[in-house]
Amino acid sequence: MRRDRIVAIVPALNEAGVIGRVVDEIREADARIEVVVVDDASTDDTAGIARARGATVLQLPFNVGIGGAVQTGFKYALEQGYDLAVRLDGDGQHDAREIPRLLEPVERGEADLVIGSRFVEGKGSYRPPFARRMGIRVFARLVSVLGGQRVTDTTSGFVALDRVGIELFARDYPHDYPEVEGTLVALRSGLRLAQVQVEMRVRESGASSITFVRSVYYIVKVLLALLVSSLRRYPRLEGGSR
């Protein structure tokens, strides 16, 4: 059996403090994985450190936002012909040791997109503040209704994809706050979804990109995107065609 080529896409913005360890941990989790750090125009030495640890670094000339950065990684994966991709944040909040479990469904060809969910069947110890928990739940409900499949965590940035997913997101990925809308786009394109329970760590450095003031904009923008997205037509992709 041919071995899958796997790429880890790691968007990073000013994560010089932890990016080295993130790269190392991904390698330790699975030595086959090539680590690609997408540096969204950091002002610190994120790119240099990642490169020194042996990661491929895609450096954006200016800040394009998380969605545009992640999509750069998908485009790279598509061009370089990778079979599978896993995407995790460069701030260390996603535990690289969970990557093999996350990859399992796509490696077995059972899913095109695997979401590392914090809330599968109420398991897991992650208890966000009330407002955020409500927000996450509302988005999950909405995506489940609009996408026709139950999703427990649409705001997770810890996902694995097969070739079908890579192709879809390389072509069509929302530019800011991409996770929720991206999940809906995937469902409406007919991708097979799997969810794996993961724990997420407390942020190690830097601040969450979602501050209080931005959260209102976030909610409104995502709601609009979801509604508009559900009015669009998406070509059905052939899942499991690899």
Added chain:
Amino acid sequence: MTPLRASLVGVVASLLLLLIVLELVRGRRLKERYALLWIATGLVLLVLSAWRGGLNTIAGWAGVQTYPPAVLFAVATLFILLVLLHFSTVLSKLTDENVELAQRVALLEERVRWLSAESPGSLLDSPPAERVRQE
């Protein structure tokens, strides 16, 4: 009825708008593509200002009985909204293209880095002229 003075002011203002737009296009500071909506705005306002009977008739249709020139304001506002909306679509397109360009730059830069590591001294390290001489 529309006061004559209001009509005159309307004519002068819309002519001024048209002149400015044409001058900007002539000096290549405004692309024809983006001037079209402005020219349409100027022309419509000019016609409605000069053609007093027409303005009164339209005011009648619109139910504006007391002061027909109010229709001029309404039409001008509508066109300004159209122009702004047009700008928003242009801006959206530019934003997408900008991100796309940034992504391509990042991918190409990585490829160049990889190529020059593959065959040291062939790319980047030496200026193009020197490379030609080597071949």
